[in-house]
Amino acid sequence: MKTFTDDGPRHATSRAVRDVGERITDVAEAPVWSMTADEAGATLVELTRQIARLTELEGRIAMQAAAVEVGASVGATSTQAWWANQTGQTHRSTAAKLHLADALGRWHVVRQALCSGALLTEQAQVITRALDDLPDDVDAETRVLAEKHLVDLAGDHDAVDLRRLGRGLLDVIDPAAGEEEERRRLDEEERRARQRMRLTMSDDGHGSCHGRFTIPAAQGSMLKKMLQGLAAPKHQTAVHGVGATIERKPSPERLGAALCELIERYPTDRLPNAGGVNATVVITMDMATLLGAEKAATLDTGDKITASQARRLACEAGIIPAVLGGKSQVLDLGRTRRYFSKAQHLALAIQQGGCTAQGCDWPPSMCHAHHDPFWAHGGNTDLKDGRLLCPRHHARAHDPTFTTTKLPGGKVAFTRRT
Structure with a gap:
């Protein structure tokens, strides 16, 4: 590291x-243990x-350098790199320091406040960023007023508050x-948030599913409130009993x-349809399992769950246990109806497991119920003729070409006809 030469700085x-x-x-090496509380605080x-x-x-000298x-x-490729x-x-x-120093060259009131110690570095960074973000059509006089306004606010607000206040800066100096x-700004933020929406999920093969998501702030706040409501002590006491230990x-x-409870309790009749069946989870289990046996049950995705969880879901959630047949829904409609019902779709999903075309792996929820033979050729709307x-x-x-x-x-x- 370079230091001053022996003859000293000029x-x-x-x-x-x-x-x-x-x-x-x-x-x-001076000990400070003898400082009083008042002196330590003031120092x-x-x-x-x-x-x-x-x-x-430091910033002024860096700009000169x-x-x-x-x-x-x-x-060296640049002074910043050197x-x-x-x-x-x-x-x-070093890039951040040079960026602030450059901004201080434009915003003289901020520089003077920082130079006098009336402003902290992080406050100066937030203020100059807010000032630089002002629209191009704001005149010079208004910019000076905005700068003085934020510097005055810094006496009572930290950098976090100043960032929030900086976003509403124009409301103060020019309300219209x-x-x-x-x-x-909000339109742009919401547009970017919609573009960045993501959700990824993966099953680790050991009974757990891991995921990450990015959603707009508004929906994030809604989800947070929903989960906090389900995780609240009052709700937990209602679920687990008065004697339960709850943080x-x-x-x-x-x-x-709480997220699991939200998923389990969401009304499936509010979900969109896919292939005639809304996003309903179907659990297949035999009567012995339903009545108390410990044989595993199977979801329509192919995943297996314990018998106890299957029975709990059958009691509490919006699922249809295949062994129950829903509310004794009729699965054979013969020629009395043209289209397959939801109950028939579910039954076909359990029976056929997905698209019945050779080599196709599309799941039941993304399939159509087809008459085989065609309805026009006398096919029935029942499980025997459903595909x-x-x-x-x-x-x-x-x-007709196949x-x-x-x-x-x-x-x-x-097969394509030749």
């Missing part, structure tokens, strides 16, 4: 920096202010423009349990 600022270093060296506050003042000075291309003589290399700072850190800018603050474990086909293969079943061949095991194959 510039007054350089000499001041050297003197500060020497004064700190003088007290480097701590004053030291914080002096560090802020040094930050402003960049202007005279410090580091160019040794082949600075990071010489001091052991990260490139991100502020409303329009807020509308534009006051929802833990990650309780919020996870699940994905949209692609359903189209082929009705395409022949349909029934295969052993209930599958069908499609």
Whole structure:
């Protein structure tokens, strides 16, 4: 690391920096245990202010170093890179310092406040960012008013508050423009949030499902309130009983349990249809399991769950246990109805497991119920004549350029006519 030469610095600022270093060296080993509470507190506050003042000075010198291309003589790609290399700072850190220093060159009221110790570094960063974000059509006089307004607020607000206040800056200095800018900003934020919506889920093969999601802030707040309501002590007491030990603050474990409860209790009749069946979970279990045996039950996805969980879901959630047949729903409608019912779709899903075209792996929820033989050719709307086909293969079943061949095991194959 470079230091001052033996003959000492010539510039007054350089000499001041050297003197500060020497004064700190003088007290480097000085014990502080004898400080009273008042003196320790006052010294701590004053030291914080002096560090802020040094930050402003550091920025001014860094901008001069960049202007005279410090580091160019040794082949450094930039003063910022040279600075990071010489001091052991990260490139991100030196870049951020130069960015603030550049902003302070434009916003003189902020620079003066930082130089005097009336402003902290993080406050200055937030304020200059808010000022730089002002629309281009804001005039110079209004910009000065905005700068003074935020610097005044810094006396009573930390950087977090200032960031929030900075977003509503135009509302104070120009209410009409502020409303329009807020509308534009919110529209842009919501547009970006919609573009970034993501949800990924993966089964680890050991009974757990892991996931990550990114959703807009509004929906995130709604979900958070729903989960907190389900995880609240009052709700938990109602579910687990008065004697249960319940934490006051929802833990990650309780919020996870609340998410499971939300999924289980969501009314399936509110979900969209897919292939004539809404997103209903179908659990297949034999009568012995329903009545208390411990044989595993099977979901329509192929996953298995314990008998106890299957019985609980059958009692509490919006699922249809196949052994019960729903509410004794009629599955054989013969020629009395043209389209297959939801109950028939579910029965076909259990029976056929998905698209019956050879080599196709589309699940039941994405399939159509097809008459085989065709309804127009006398086919019945029942399980005997019902066949699940994905949209692609359903189209082929009705395409005269393809022949349909029934295969052993209930599958069908499609061949283009020659």
